[in-house]
Amino acid sequence: MSRRLKTTIAAALMVAVAGFATQPASAATARGAKPTIVLVHGAWADASGWNGVIARLKNDGYPVLAPANPLRGLASDAAYLNSLVGSITGPIVLVGHSYGGAVVTNAAADADVKALVYVSAFIPDQGETVFGLATKNEGSKISPDTIKTVPLPSGDADVYLKPENFADIFSADLPRSTSALLAVTQRPVTYSALNEPSGTPAWKTVPSWALISRDDHAIPLQTQRFMTTRAKSRTIEVTGSHAALISKPGTVASLIETAARATD
Template identity: 55%
Template sequence: MTTTRRTLLSGSAAVAAGALLGVPAAHAQPGSTGRPKPTVVLVHGAFADASGWNDVAARLIHDGYPVLAPANPLRSVSTDSAYLAGFLATISGPIVLAAHSYGGIVTTNAAAGNANVKALVYVAAFVPDAGETLLGLQTKYPGSRLSESALDFRPAGESVDGYIKKELFRGVFAGDLPKSTAELMWAGQRPADVRTLGEPSGAPAWKSIPSWYLAARDDQVLPVAAQRFMAQRAGAQVREIDASHVAMISQPAAAADLIRRAAR
């Protein structure tokens, strides 16, 4: 998104746009401290869509949090980050930004410079430093089963999209979900442009914004050793659970609890 466009979305224009999106301003429901509850923005990763956050969102909405789960375009780190940065600029008041998997690199870039983002939550997500890539972090430690051989490739304009193969999808991506659920997720998976794997990340927001991390010990996409490394480097408050890569789906209560902690 251009600087001009971001400027247009700032100030009163941002408040107006936020109202159109149903985002509360300063009169949001107060928490126990009497302060307005922050808006929780949930960002999905590759091979998935925002519905993966449904059970987490339901819990947070029940507790009175304003919740938004925008579509992540999955086209490139730079364009996806700019898209989310523009989206965040329409929200008035404090924000807790939570991400899964590839969504972590997007939120790490999109939150930079946004004073409303008070906390970053990563759920089995990438937490890159400047110049790092998804592929570099995914392969930094052994254990990932998401290799080139696990993907089907289909043309997408001038690029190529990757999809996890049907016979590998559950074991690689969602091993602790019922087979029937994993089959539906495979059928509706949203692919990422494969060029995102090698695109370097920008200046990380976690250097100035507090972070929390939910590490999935049974993750077959992003090894838990890599998750621990990134979380520790970012100074995140960490909780570990026995879960597959889609920890927010298999254990939504744990993910929602961590987000509540970040929102306090």
């Protein structure tokens, strides 16, 4: 092989390798142009409940995080989430389901959060509690008869939904077999977290979107409408249970992407 041919081949390989190397960087740059979506689950659930939503968001090119919400206390849960959000470069859309809505409301302070999205969620004002909002109007089936409390060494207590009541309260529009698995794997929330006053609400300064579940037996429909109206959230309503993030993943993902596009 002549020296000229070797030189030509080497040059061609260098161009090809350089081109290949720049493609992922360009793709990463394109992905970085979209806000990071942070999905926060609520009580009696875990981050896997977002799986259907995550798949759709990632398919559409959004960076996504779905951390484990500690469910130990509203201020401490919000501080944990705020630390995570602070580690993210670029704009962020915070999404909360159920109790997770109260957490994102408190976690968005001093962070580059461009939009809030509430999915069948609590949207507290300063001084309000999740338990107080849950019992504000008739319609919630959470009661001493449908929950189980487990005392903790700290003097607090973990609150579970009784397995026989889980589907009716949380996931009535899912197959019974799915609800049975969710009941077994549910993560408890502490009694103190449900009764801890909320801090300064981010929705007063950050634009918000919301999905209301009309057949929700955890947060009364009237309460959901009251909270979303007060927060001036851009709202859609669906026929479905408290578990809309699982039963309506396409609708939830679409709402999140609507909020994300508004950050451009």
